[in-house]
Amino acid sequence: MATVKLCDSNRDSAGDFIGECSVTQSCEPCMKTNVSKTATVFCKDCNEFLCDACKNPHTVYKSGKHDIVNSHDRKSLLLGVDMKGMDKCQEHDKEIEFFCHDHAKLCCSKCVLIHRKCDLLDEIANVCGQKRHELQAVKQSLINLQSEADSIITDFKHSETGLNESISKISSEVDAMRDRIIKQFEDAKQKLITEANTFKTSEVRFIENMRDASSNIKEEILKEVSMCCSVLERGTPSQKYIYSTKMKDKLNTIESILNKQHSIKSSSTLTVSFPKEVTTFLEMGDSVVILNCDRNKTAETSPISLSSLPRPITLELLVSVNLSKTEDDDKEPYLTGLDFLPDGRLVAVDNYNCKCIILNELLQRLGIPYKFNTNPCDVVCLSSDECAATLGKGKLVCLLSVSKDNVIRLTRIINTTSKFYSISCMSPLRMVVSSYDDPRPVKMLSVDGAESDFDHVTFPVTTYKIDESMCTYVQSKNTSVLTDRDANKVFMYDTLNGTSRAVTNNNIREPCSACAGPNDTVLVCSKNNHAIAHLTVDGDVLGFYPVDLKLPHSLCVSKDGTKLAVSNSATGAGKLQLYKISLAMS
Template sequence: MASRRLQDSNRDNAGDFIGECTVTQSCEPCMKTNISKTATVYCNDCKEFLCDTCKNPHTVYKPGKHDIAIIHARKSVRVAMDMEGMDMCPEHAKEKKKIEFYCEDHSKFCCIECMVKHKKCGRVEKLVDATTDKWSELHALKQSLLTLESGADAIIAECKHSETGLNESIAKISSDVDKMRDRIIQLFDQAKQKLLSEAKDFKSAEIKRIGNKRDTSSKVKEEINKVVPMCLAVLERGTPTELYIYSKMIKEKLHKMESNINEQKQIKISSTMKVSFLKELTSLLEMGKNFVKLNSDGDKTEANSPMSLSSQPMPVNLKLLVSVDLPKTGDDKEEPYLSGLDFLPDGRLVVLDNNNMKCIILNERLQRLGTPYKFKFHPQSVVCVSHDALCVTSGGYKVVFLLSVSTDNTITLTREIKTSSQFFSICCMSPSNMVVSTSDDPRPLRMISVDGVEADFDHFLTLPMKTYRIADSACTYVQSKNTLVLTDRVAHTVYLYDTLNRTCRAVTNENIQEPRAACVGPGDSVLVCSMGKNSIVRMTIDGKILGTYPVDMMLPCSICVSKDGTRLAVSNCHFGIKKLHLYKISTAMS
């Protein structure tokens, strides 16, 4: 580099000779932004010319000492140039032969000795006689160099910013993973406590049934112990008349005792319990450490989320397993209408026949188990609140029924709760609280506990004051997402309420026509019966439509998913063509 590089880089006017020039110094920082401003001072330490405007920032923000000297001579001065060998002939540099010619034919600089080789060339220019003004060209080149330098500075700054961002991202990745791990551990702890609570409740119920079974059998045994000695005595010493009388009497007692023993034999008691995990969880475990994905800006993900655990539900397929028609049969007074469906944890399906006021238990082939329970009112919706307990609404009546279901499919009324509102659909919000949709009430959604305590959402969620007629709306609740779902059949809309952030999203879509019942689907998605389209619509809690599944029935209105997420039951309300379908839910191959 030239010894006076800075002076050379700031020439605004140059002479027509090599090795000596006339210059006027310009401010170097200004020139980097394509501004031409005369320098007034010179920093001897930084070897940089500055104007009055750039002088203070230079001394304040640039590190190091600064020996600032005022430029007294503002007029043009002559500066001797050291070209550092660039003015020497490339072939005769050792002999220190200076460049005197330029051959246009060969695009090559030459000295006097080189001219022997270029005698026949037609375009050889003697530099001392050159008339072309190279100042403008060199000035443009200088400006290009300064612009390129600014670009390089920007790239260096970007690289530094990227390095800093990567370091910060690693720290955030660790924090995000720790937070997700803590959430999962907390969720497992909560699930464990809920499971143990249910297990204790189940044990208490079974112990009670065991006690009843043992007490009944013990009483029969005591009765036998009383009867047998008397029977032996009559056999040994009784007269024919006494034998006849005692024979008749003992036959009646024997029949009653046999009936009691046979009844106890029919009562099946569980001696063990076990836990089952959802398929989504076992699938997660099968993925191993690959269940976490590293994302970068290049993956077109959010820059604030360099690492994420995908929350997008996986696509699913529905395969029809069983389809049954529902004609009027047996003691039915009306054509069956299954207004409510839900699965027990062991896979049995509970259905409500609204028209004939029955609660029926079905097996995996949709065959009836046990004896149906007969209501005093028309049942509307059902939800399983524990391993053997059901909660049933009655639509147009202000009453809720609590039922228990035994392992031998005996349905027993355990409690009848009078309510202040008419409840239509019902779903679980927590182990002890349920959400209900209402009819003929300006509060479209309310809560009720298993103890019969009613409450509103006013304290943590703002709901529109809208009164629905019966069957015009239905609800469900996605517990893991704290999302409340309300369908509006007349408005063809599904409302999604985030109970934590107190926000609401209204979802409309051409495939959502007359939405009726809704339930929680695979991957914490929402499944909605689209009556007007004879289909099931699956969506995320953010309102994104994941899929539409046509069902071979008119006006599907009731829906539920098994606790393990592998089966789906759907019924309809079309007059004269009532059906019940059972589907297998499987993950779609991408």
């Protein structure tokens, strides 16, 4: 049995001779940089093979003593190595001496008694040279794994640094937003005070004029009272008759003047009111700022419910109505935008007739439509009683209030820098819009009119024409969805990580309007094959569902995910349909 071992079990061929075979050792520092150079020396203290180029840096820059010997000096390399128990049989705690090929097992002298009938049982001292060629590969694998571990450690260090930097950035971003809000309130306050003082100056002048007029009337009345008393006390009967007759008309005139002055009210107090957006903002409490984390959680740290996984759906037609021209329509209706209010009412915009209408669950009109000055493109419901509609041609976004008794009122007009078509909700105070005739196809728009771009997303360098591209936003997945009609593609953009994927499929033909579907999925109108495509935000296709109307153009899903409304763009065959959504059993 051999009693001498190589100085390192993961070095193949340490320069000694085994039988008739002489092997060459490579320089270990060079191997870490994937360079193969023959080792000429060996450091006994550091247990490391070195080439001539690495010898001097090794002794100069590496601490400790260095006993350098020639790598071909066989006697210098035949050193024992502490195998840390690896050369002991775990079962019998005896030194391993044999290898059973039949069972691929290392054996001690006691194990041999069990394996004595095996066909291939070798003494390690006799066959150790056969494994030499494999040891270099093992070492290279270990070196590669070490490099991979170093890379992972570096990545985690960068992650830690990035985390610290992002936390610092969070604080500055929140402070910046706070300062912006405070400045906006201070500016509004100054404007309010200026308007109040201007109003006060005008109102005080008015009050003074009215007071002077009333004083003049009072003086006239006092004169007549004095005259009347004199006539009553000393006047002749004829004078009394004449004065009484003339005063009837004068009394009527004075009374008329006083009544008119009574009817004119001056403002003695001023009050201030705040838009609903401000009160909604305050009601959000500490949820007004949300922390986003882009780390992918594993199943162990974040269990996933099977019921929340994306699944195929079934569509059942509930109601279908033909869109015909009515008495108050100039043209046949063309519904280019749809969205559900939380209570289930459907809001739609009619592009051709410049209207916003409300419909019930039977797709019947409720209330009086709101009339725009130009053609609306799309509509989104921001809350239980507020909607936003895009008027792309006019570069406008209109904020509308919708009452429970179906009255639509204009609350605000936002002037935009681009022509916006589709619009979806990102948060109660922010929307995502698609643009046309603009090199930036997707933007964010706040309710106060501020436009911004996504920081981590690179959209196609394409200037779309009207109706060539639309977008939507899946809030829970921080995913912006963009359709490209002519390319037959649907793009999914992770707005946090900055990643994207393009979805193509033979069944997706001229995709147009898109909306968020059940369980954080996406539904897209596949216009040219009269169907609805069902996709995940990861780009997987869950299914295709033919619909009973030609050229589907616009769609939306109810807030509870149970209903789908679809309208089309077929001239002379316009329809609006309502479907029931059910999750498929498999």
